[in-house]
Amino acid sequence: MIDEKINLLKSIGLTDAESKVYLTLIKHGNNSGYEASKLSGVPRSKIYNTLESLVRKGFILFSENDGNTRYTSIPINEISQKIKRDMNYTLDELDVQLKDYEAVTDLESIWHIKEYNNVFAKCRNIINSTEKELLIQVWEEDISEIIDEVVQMQSMGIKIGVVFFSENEKSTLPLNNYVKHGMLKQKYEEMGGRFITLVSDNKQVVFGQILSGNVAEVIWTKSKPMISMAGECVRHDMYFYRGADICKDEMKKELGNDYSKIRDIF
Known part of the structure; x- marks a missing residue:
């Protein structure tokens, strides 16, 4: 079942490591980088780059207190709404930008x-x-x-x-x-x-x-x-x-x- 969740997250743009960390933060609440690495199985050598990428992609938040950084997940329904809004905007913009381009396919080929x-x-x-x-x-x-x-x-x-x-x-x-x-x-x-x-x-x-x-x-x-x-x-x-x-x-x-x-x- 966990593999299915990871595959679904990968289908919306996350890497394997990002998917595992995001699921970990959903399940366990806010974590330090060390805790997120230990719970998710993502190596410590990759965990901070992975967390930073999730922050930039808008899947998690971070808090800094006295040099201690902790991370928490954004609810999936909030992410879903953002992705739908962004995708609809992108598709509408593509319709405008590519309206004068016609895809030509040689359908005599297979x-x-x-x-x-x-x-x-x-x-x-x-x-x-x-x-x-x-x-x-x-x-x-x-x-x-x-x-x-x-x-x-x-x-x-x-x-x-x-x-x-x-x-x-x-x-x-x-x-x-x-x-x-x-x-x-x-x-x-x-x-x-x-x-x-x-x-x-x-x-x-x-x-x-x-x-x-x-x-x-x-x-x-x-x-x-x-x-x-x-x-x-x-x-x-x-x-x-x-x-x-x-x-x-x-x-x-x-x-x-x-x-x-x-x-x-x-």
């Missing part, structure tokens, strides 16, 4: 996006820019990242087709046009994890692996062959599961309850 949050931020951006048609393959563990945007597009009349990877019979989606894909174990083993496919207007595609809630890597491109291949994969799954629903009993008898035998092509 670009890689890493980390779970970055992947789904790009997916949401693409969904919100869709004008006519969305094709998606998504697993139950990840649907919450994009479902609000997809529902919004549906309400605007965008044509949507979703292949939903779930073996939970009770799981449903608030969408008019989706199929539920089984065979998750086989797919997971083949792909080495979950995956996401998103094709927007037959103009751009995101496709790739999701290994956990933090680790993911996808490609993003406007390459026509990649778009065609990804779009056909989504359509193929929808064709199959629509047909399976019509002939459910006979297909289960021949192919198994999860239709897994259909994949045995040799």
Whole structure:
């Protein structure tokens, strides 16, 4: 649990040592440099530079009495408000300063996006820019990242087709046009994890692996062959599961309850 707190603090700009010292001061109240070093595990050779850096970054305060300097933490809610205010100002200023600059990306190339949050931020951006048609393959563990945007597009009349990877019979989606894909174990083993496919207007595609809630890597491109291949994969799954629903009993008898035998092509 302490590692998670340290990682969160590092994500807002603290070093590993600064994170440990800040957490120590939160937990133990005001400390001298020696005490902060002993309690945090940060070496004495680094502790005073670390404390000085935390003062400059606005995470701690210090008091000097008779040559004795002591340090105390600033509450995280106060820091949070400051960071939000500073970040909003910076982003507003960037909007002004860079409004005449247009990012030019060669989307015939294949670009890689890493980390779970970055992947789904790009997916949401693409969904919100869709004008006519969305094709998606998504697993139950990840649907919450994009479902609000997809529902919004549906309400605007965008044509949507979703292949939903779930073996939970009770799981449903608030969408008019989706199929539920089984065979998750086989797919997971083949792909080495979950995956996401998103094709927007037959103009751009995101496709790739999701290994956990933090680790993911996808490609993003406007390459026509990649778009065609990804779009056909989504359509193929929808064709199959629509047909399976019509002939459910006979297909289960021949192919198994999860239709897994259909994949045995040799």
